[in-house]
Amino acid sequence: MLVSINWLRDFVPYEGSVQELADKLTMLGLEVDEIFHPFELLEQLVVGHVLECEPHPDSDKLSVTRVDVGNDEILDIVCGAPNIAKGQNVAVAKIGSVLPGDFKIKKAKIRGVVSLGMICSERELELSDDHSGIMVLDESLEPGTNFVEALGLERTVLDIDLTPNRPDCLSILGVAREVAMAFNLPLTMPAIAPMEEGDEASSQVNIVIDDPEQCPLYQTRLVDGIKIGPSPAWLRYRLLAVGLRPISNVVDVTNYIMMELGQPLHAFDRDLLAGNTIRVAVADDGMQFTTLDGQERKLLDTDLLIWDSEKPVALAGVMGGANTEINEGSTQLLLESAVFRPASVRKTARRLALPSDASHRFERGVDQVGNTYAMNRAAQLIQELAGGKLLSGVAKAEPKPWIQPQVHFRPERASRIVGIPFEPSFCAKTFTALGCRLEEEDSSDWLVYPPAYRLDLEREVDLVEEVVRVYGIDRVPETLPVVSHEMGRKSGSKQFDFASLIKVWGRGVGLNECVNYSFVGDKELDFLGLPQEGRVHIANPLSEEQNVLRTDVGAGLIESLKFNLSRGNSELHLFEVAKTFHADPESDTKTREEERVCILLHGNRYGSGYPWPQEDCDFSDLKGLLLHLFRSLHLPEASFACVDGHSWLSPCISVSINGSGVGVAGMLRSDLAESIKTRSDVWYADLSLPQLQAIKDQCRIAFEELPKYPPVRRDVTFVAPLELAVGSVMESVLGQNQKLLEKVQLIDEFRPENGDAKNLTYRMTYRSPSKTLKDKEVDKTHTKIVQAVVKELAVSLQ
Incomplete structure (x- = not known):
């Protein structure tokens, strides 16, 4: 979310440093990723006054001018714009300036005449697409004045990285609420007083909503006799500062309100709407619909559409249709302001790979109560910028009115969760600053009623998070949790x-x-x-x-x-x-x-x-x-x-x-x-x-007494066929069940080259649990075992 500081100050009178503001917002959970100057390249430009303007001696389309750029500096500049004239104030890029697009201004000789700068058009400065002539500035400006200062362009914009649970801050107003709370400043809302006349809008348009779960609210205002044209400079420059491209006065107003109040709006050309009915209903499975970007989309029966009496005219919450787009000849306007189910908008936008600023907000939820205020402010601005007659009243359908939730909150519980004591008065002040309504403040169990724009406040723990967020997460001391540990404790699985x-x-x-x-x-x-x-x-x-x-x-x-x-x-x-x-x-x-x-x-x-x-x-x-x-x-x-x-x-x-x-x-x-x-x-x-x-x-582990008497070891080598397994000999030895035999192990194997037999050397360990063995006792047992193995396995002794 890009937030213009000047725009923010329309709502709160913040006069502190930008860095202090960014730090405070970050600690409140609105992480400021960057502070930047959207018109930084234009800082090199100055206001120039055209003292002389004569035709170029060697060209019919060029003019040679002398321009006063302040500080007693006069520049000779060759200009090709058809609207250049003596006495104008213009935007001048002096030698060494770098314009958008990495275009560096250098001293040049144009058809034999030296040019020491450039007089710029709005397109060259990326302020609009107009390239019909140079940009003519207000005649009251002093030569040499910094161009950005002269036009009042935004110098500071905050790039805020928001978490998905804070859709209320996807607007200048939402961030202003946080600033007002954090710095104890008053919040001022723009005054609206649209001039209404003529028939009631509800008599002109009938709104039908098939599924209230998909669309709890849909309302419109009608404006007749509008004139489509470019927006005034202040509006265009504000949109550019927050990353939006100006289009026309009506479309720019809807984008302006979306950024200012967080409510996406859509303007239909009423002359292109069939009949007097607006219906909110799902698409027919497999139907084709062309959106404003000119792309034909294949829809599913789960995609929500806005229909007129005959056809679909918009993908609800995502993008309007090309068949009802506002154009240069539009004179009648239907302004839509609605609330759509976030999941429906999200699925449609992602499946069609059609993200938009509007869908980004609808996917997270919008303020159903503030919806009407946003629509009326937009209608008033359209009246001011595009003229026309605003019909009386609103055409509205609200099958599922917003019900204010109530959440229990216990100050003592908040203290236990966070680990530090909170004064009940601080908790009450915090909730009031957030726009919540309280009941039973003097009891240990409060009822808190969150405002419509705080859709994330659903449980007690959400309110606890707000308290600690406002208190300051950085002020919460670090403490190690108490961990009980039992020796030998296992996972349970x-x-x-x-x-x-x-x-x-x-x-x-x-x-x-x-x-x-x-x-x-x-x-x-x-x-x-x-x-x-x-x-x-x-x-x-x-x-x-x-x-x-x-x-x-x-x-x-x-x-x-x-x-x-x-x-x-x-x-x-x-x-x-x-x-x-x-x-x-x-x-x-x-x-x-x-x-x-x-x-x-x-x-x-x-x-x-x-x-x-x-x-x-x-x-x-x-x-x-x-x-x-x-x-x-x-x-x-x-x-x-x-x-x-x-x-x-x-x-x-x-x-x-x-x-x-x-x-x-x-x-x-x-x-x-x-x-x-x-x-x-x-x-x-x-x-x-x-x-x-x-x-x-x-298995059960059995413990045996350590042997008291020494072992006696005998080695024996068997000559065995190559295919005989080593383990077979060991099994045969152990199978004789001689009590004195403790263990047998292979200690060597030798295979002669080109032989058909192998030599296997085993070591047999003998031990008695009750006495020290004599050689003749061991020899007797050993001989018996060896002879038995030779007989059983057809092996021979080496």
């Missing part, structure tokens, strides 16, 4: 707490956590060979790259891998805790969700550079992380087995605990890895969080 535990683990082992969008593209899922069945497509996707919910967390992690590889980052140790989504007709939401934890490894297993060796991650790194996770959750031993048929992992290993599958691990298929230009193997694991949590819930 077992699933959330378990997922948080997994995230803490992942960061603790040095993995980097990823948070990817739940939305992916079909092409990402197709790349991984995931089935089409079960995908949940988005009805209104942000883009084709995000048109479906992921069915595998890997889709996002692979994209993270590609993104990093393309930027030269190849050492990736990633994990993500996220949900997958699958279509499920039996679910209430038609979608089944499952939370997963996934790990992706690529590149060097250690940090880069000295002293770390350059070794790429392999399956042992991935398996080690999984085993570490299971141990940190106190889960039973996991088992791993090769499986076939995974769509994008090869080899693929199933991961099971207590015979229940909890996920898979493996390597990204080589063809897929090659297509995304990986620099080493990509290892990936995908585990189900609900299954891990269910297993954890069934």
